Amino acid sequence: MTESLASEKIEDIEIRLLLEALYTRYHYDFRNYAMASIKRRLRQAREQLGFPNFSAMQESLLHEPSMLPRLLRYLTVQVSEMFRDPPYFQAIRDKVVPHLRTYPSLKVWIAGCSAGEELYSLVILFREEGLEDRTIFYATDISQDALHAAEAGIFTLDRIPLFTENHRKSGGKSSLSEYYQAAYGRASFDKSLRRNVVFSDHSLVTDAVFGEMHLISCRNVMIYFDRLLQDRALGLFEESLARKGFLGLGAKESLRFSPHAAAFADFVREEKIYQKRAD
Amino acid sequence: MAVRAEAIVMGASAGALEALSTILPALPEGFRLPVMVVVHVPPDKRSVLAELFQAKCRIPVREVEDKEPIAAGTIYFAPPDYHLLVETDKGLSLSSDEPVLFSRPSIDVLFESAADAYGAALVAVILTGANQDGAKGMLAVVDAGGRAIVQDPDGAFAPAMPQAAIEMCPAARRMSLSAIAAYLQEV
Numbered sequence A: 001m002t003e004s005l006a007s008e009k010i011e012d013i014e015i016r017l018l019l020e021a022l023y024t025r026y027h028y029d030f031r032n033y034a035m036a037s038i039k040r041r042l043r044q045a046r047e048q049l050g051f052p053n054f055s056a057m058q059e060s061l062l063h064e065p066s067m068l069p070r071l072l073r074y075l076t077v078q079v080s081e082m083f084r085d086p087p088y089f090q091a092i093r094d095k096v097v098p099h100l101r102t103y104p105s106l107k108v109w110i111a112g113c114s115a116g117e118e119l120y121s122l123v124i125l126f127r128e129e130g131l132e133d134r135t136i137f138y139a140t141d142i143s144q145d146a147l148h149a150a151e152a153g154i155f156t157l158d159r160i161p162l163f164t165e166n167h168r169k170s171g172g173k174s175s176l177s178e179y180y181q182a183a184y185g186r187a188s189f190d191k192s193l194r195r196n197v198v199f200s201d202h203s204l205v206t207d208a209v210f211g212e213m214h215l216i217s218c219r220n221v222m223i224y225f226d227r228l229l230q231d232r233a234l235g236l237f238e239e240s241l242a243r244k245g246f247l248g249l250g251a252k253e254s255l256r257f258s259p260h261a262a263a264f265a266d267f268v269r270e271e272k273i274y275q276k277r278a279d
Numbered sequence B: 001m002a003v004r005a006e007a008i009v010m011g012a013s014a015g016a017l018e019a020l021s022t023i024l025p026a027l028p029e030g031f032r033l034p035v036m037v038v039v040h041v042p043p044d045k046r047s048v049l050a051e052l053f054q055a056k057c058r059i060p061v062r063e064v065e066d067k068e069p070i071a072a073g074t075i076y077f078a079p080p081d082y083h084l085l086v087e088t089d090k091g092l093s094l095s096s097d098e099p100v101l102f103s104r105p106s107i108d109v110l111f112e113s114a115a116d117a118y119g120a121a122l123v124a125v126i127l128t129g130a131n132q133d134g135a136k137g138m139l140a141v142v143d144a145g146g147r148a149i150v151q152d153p154d155g156a157f158a159p160a161m162p163q164a165a166i167e168m169c170p171a172a173r174r175m176s177l178s179a180i181a182a183y184l185q186e187v
């Protein structure tokens, strides 16, 4: 790194320093995120928040705590759907659930839960399969906005047709409309779905493991990390999973390029569902 | 033109299949450069592009998985519903960020990140399409000293996209599909 510093572009230096400031001052650590996409989003933030350059943005961030949430909104990407990639949820239902049934009590971790789309999908699936009552769901994210939205369980109505279609395609055994009430352009999901859910602020970059899980679903979160950070997160998952526990990743993520690959076996290969080896 | 090319990026939309069918199968066995391709495809489709072109091409064709290292002489397609980006360590990243100009994957996103990673050693190609995607990305490539190639709008199935690229980058070279196919073998 040091020998290349001389040729580093000014903007790259500024971005590195900005992320360092963000970490030192507020303990949000984006220093090892995949830079190409961070850079894009920071440029967008700089333009829209009206700073001439990243140095000016850094000054404001250091001296104005109100800048923090505004910047974080750009740095974390909140794009999700209920039952996103229906075949993934179908595979959880058909292939993973039969194993989970054999346990008297279950712990499920949805890491990077965004506004709760993935969480509600799994809770509904577990209810349909009769497993909800014996399960504790841990829904974690670093974004306070996202966690508040997830706890509220409210989505705009225009998203519901897609969620309904996805749910049906994933092998849903009930109608999605049983779980929400529609009013004023919004769908509020039933609070009974949150009965067994623990929401928590947790970072895969800086925090530690907090319990022994039977299923961890972490989809489209680690794509924002560089390979070092991915390895850290996968290390957490390996440590946290019970023996023969399950790990589900996003459709285009893979353990193939990771040193942790050896600790897991393909369980449903096409859907990126892995099982921790018994060793 | 002094810098030796290290990578090719390509973007295509309406009419992409035919255009790419002229260019990609022409790349010879042992071709040196990696080729990253964004084609606009509907998000809900499981993509068949990689399979389809593997059957026609003489070099390996893959649909990208996140953090895949870039290998020489390989064609990489962006998966549906993800942006494809090149990291400065020459690895490939995917992202679920918002669509750009209604597109995910976005040609601009690929081109801008590749311009950052490869600078002057990049060749960027815009093919047929009915929107404006890729024009801004091509400008980033040119600003970084890379080479800009645009399919001649006159012969394109959908001229809007190459036209927009030429308007944004007047220095871009206009070529027919077969000329592009021949040019890429020489860069």
Ligand SMILES: C[S@@+](CC[C@H](N)C(=O)[O-])C[C@H]1O[C@@H](n2cnc3c(N)ncnc32)[C@H](O)[C@@H]1O
Binding pocket: A076, A077, A078, A079, A080, A081, A084, A111, A112, A113, A114, A115, A117, A118, A140, A141, A142, A143, A146, A202, A203, A204, A205, A206, A218, A219, A220, A221, A224, A250, B096
């Ligand atoms: C694109 S969303 C994925 C949502 C959902 N899992 C899905 O696949 O649809 C990425 C989420 O990861 C969260 N995230 C980013 N960095 C994180 C970290 N270090 N630890 C935990 N969550 C993080 C973001 O706040 C965001 O909610």
